[in-house]
Amino acid sequence: MAADLILTNATVHTVDPARPRATTLAVEGGRVLALDDVEAGPDTEVRDLGGAFVMPGLVDVHNHHALAGRAALFELTFGGDHGFEAILDAVRAWSRDLGPDEWVVGGAWASTLVETLSKESARRALDEAAGGRPVMLSDDSRHNRWVSSRALELAGVTAATPDPAGGVIVRDPATGEPTGVLLEAAGIQVERALQEKRKLTVDQHAAASRHAIATLHSYGITAFQDAGVSVDILGALKSLDEAGELAAWVVTSLLINDPIFGFDPIGSALIEAGARYRTEHHRPDFVKIFLDGVPPTHTAAFLEPYLPDEAHGACFHGAPTMAPDELEGWLRAAAAAGLSAKIHCTGDAAVRATLDAVGKLRAGGDTTTKVQIAHGQFVHPDDLARFGALGVAADISPFLWVPGVIPSAIANVLPAERAARMQPNRALLDSGALVAGGSDWPVSESPNAFEGIQGLVTRQDPTGAHPGALWPEQAITLAEAVEAFTLSGARAMGVDDVTGSLTPGKSADFVILDRDPFDSPVEALYTTEVVETWFAGRRVFQR
Numbered sequence: 236m237a238a239d240l241i242l243t244n245a246t247v248h249t250v251d252p253a254r255p256r257a258t259t260l261a262v263e264g265g266r267v268l269a270l271d272d273v274e275a276g277p278d279t280e281v282r283d284l285g286g287a288f289v290m291p292g293l294v295d296v297h298n299h300h301a302l303a304g305r306a307a308l309f310e311l312t313f314g315g316d317h318g319f320e321a322i323l324d325a326v327r328a329w330s331r332d333l334g335p336d337e338w339v340v341g342g343a344w345a346s347t348l349v350e351t352l353s354k355e356s357a358r359r360a361l362d363e364a365a366g367g368r369p370v371m372l373s374d375d376s377r378h379n380r381w382v383s384s385r386a387l388e389l390a391g392v393t394a395a396t397p398d399p400a401g402g403v404i405v406r407d408p409a410t411g412e413p414t415g416v417l418l419e420a421a422g423i424q425v426e427r428a429l430q431e432k433r434k435l436t437v438d439q440h441a442a443a444s445r446h447a448i449a450t451l452h453s454y455g456i457t458a459f460q461d462a463g464v465s466v467d468i469l470g471a472l473k474s475l476d477e478a479g480e481l482a483a484w485v486v487t488s489l490l491i492n493d494p495i496f497g498f499d500p501i502g503s504a505l506i507e508a509g510a511r512y513r514t515e516h517h518r519p520d521f522v523k524i525f526l527d528g529v530p531p532t533h534t535a536a537f538l539e540p541y542l543p544d545e546a547h548g549a550c551f552h553g554a555p556t557m558a559p560d561e562l563e564g565w566l567r568a569a570a571a572a573g574l575s576a577k578i579h580c581t582g583d584a585a586v587r588a589t590l591d592a593v594g595k596l597r598a599g600g601d602t603t604t605k606v607q608i609a610h611g612q613f614v615h616p617d618d619l620a621r622f623g624a625l626g627v628a629a630d631i632s633p634f635l636w637v638p639g640v641i642p643s644a645i646a647n648v649l650p651a652e653r654a655a656r657m658q659p660n661r662a663l664l665d666s667g668a669l670v671a672g673g674s675d676w677p678v679s680e681s682p683n684a685f686e687g688i689q690g691l692v693t694r695q696d697p698t699g700a701h702p703g704a705l706w707p708e709q710a711i712t713l714a715e716a717v718e719a720f721t722l723s724g725a726r727a728m729g730v731d732d733v734t735g736s737l738t739p740g741k742s743a744d745f746v747i748l749d750r751d752p753f754d755s756p757v758e759a760l761y762t763t764e765v766v767e768t769w770f771a772g773r774r775v776f777q778r
């Protein structure tokens with residue numbers, strides 16, 4: 236069989252243990268035809284790459300692509316470097332073109348601003364900047380919101396409204412009035428009020444997905460798992476694929492519970508609907524369960540207590556969002572529908588509860604349902620070996636735990652020796668666990684996998700902005716980090732049959748880089764640029 240395309244004189248890093256390196260890559264009919272021993276036919280395009288580095292298309296096991304696309308196209312966006320006044324200026328400028336009762340939606344404010352925003356006077360300033368319009372601005376974790384008086388009014392939140400389960404309406408200590416800062420599930424009512432008013436059209440949802448995927452291509456990503464979807468997002472992916480426009484392997488996660496997004500339907504109804512959206516490149520194969528929240532808001536579930544504080548006392552360690560029976564029930568319901576599970580766990584008690592539930596599932600004879608623990612920063616030493624033994628993959632986002640804003644926020648609520656022991660990746664790999672890399676974009680500012688890869692190797696902030704190294708003994712090698720963002724991600728998502736390595740027969744998904752990462756300074760890996768991205772034998776990005 237003659238190839239359509241042969242790339243010669245390349246450094247091909249295949250991530251296939253059967254043939255780790257090659258100098259030639261041949262593509263035919265959208266698939267990898269062969270490595271090295273290939274012959275060109277009369278119609279073959281042959282390109283000499285001049286030694287350039289080629290590797291499989293990157294795999295992002297955890298992002299929220301549709302939210303990122305929606306924000307980029309339809310919302311006010313500003314960086315975490317914006318202080319209080321700069322945010323107000325941005326809201327003022329954005330509001331100028333809006334109708335009198337149109338929503339201002341945007342983000343993301345730095346979580347370190349929460350004290351500044353938690354005042355009735357701050358909310359009044361936001362009202363003034365937005366000309367009295369409803370405003371909802373998310374923080375950098377996307378778990379918390381800051382909203383205006385009109386937004387509270389439309390959502391029916393007043394001084395008399397009690398805190399909902401899993402959320403806090405932050406009140407001004409002087410007046411008792413809601414400040415507009417809504418932690419975790421407290422923001423859902425406002426999210427729903429917004430969704431009543433702002434209905435994106437089918438075309439707008441598709442445009443958001445398309446925009447996000449173009450951004451992912453510019454970072455070399457050709458396969459990803461969206462970590463929490465609505466029927467609108469499922470519909471967008473289906474319509475894009477049917478129009479021949481979905482140039483990525485996309486796995487989606489159907490929400491079982493929803494502490495932050497405000498999507499409807501979720502749970503059983505969404506499991507039932509999911510299969511209708513399956514297309515060639517879109518696999519709605521996972522459910523997503525939030526088993527706890529995040530440490531800074533005391534919603535993560537730990538085995539040992541948080542640092543004592545006035546609101547929580549000395550013995551508070553948080554609790555999972557559901558009892559063991561309920562979690563097992565959802566895992567069984569997912570498995571019965573042929574679905575795997577991504578389970579958000581940030582505290583070690585949530586991790587243990589997941590492993591216990593999977594243990595029961597496996598004991599019942601289920602060996603095929605895939606389970607990913609998302610984040611899993613804190614793992615009790617006794618539980619490390621259970622990941623590999625039970626076939627539970629670790630979905631890790633180095634973007635979120637290398638020294639920076641989020642680890643500082645965690646260090647404020649946990650004893651120092653525990654805060655310093657996050658993300659035991661070396662130990663997980665050594666005990667046989669599958670470790671897969673994700674960005675959690677747009678929680679991370681970009682989905683640049685090389686930022687994550689550098690963090691996995693150095694345990695330091697790739698940009699150098701935040702000093703220090705987190706538990707350096709848990710560093711993994713560059714080859715292991717590259718595998719985490721390619722083949723291991725594909726295996727964790729269940730798309731390793733088609734992508735994740737340059738293996739003959741798999742989809743020709745690959746990137747050409749501006750350097751050989753294995754022959755470059757590790758402290759500058761995050762500046763690695765993707766020169767070309769190819770999906771299924773077709774170039775989808777060129778710098």
Ligand SMILES: [Zn+2]
Nearest residue numbers: 297298462675
């Ligand atoms: Zn996420």
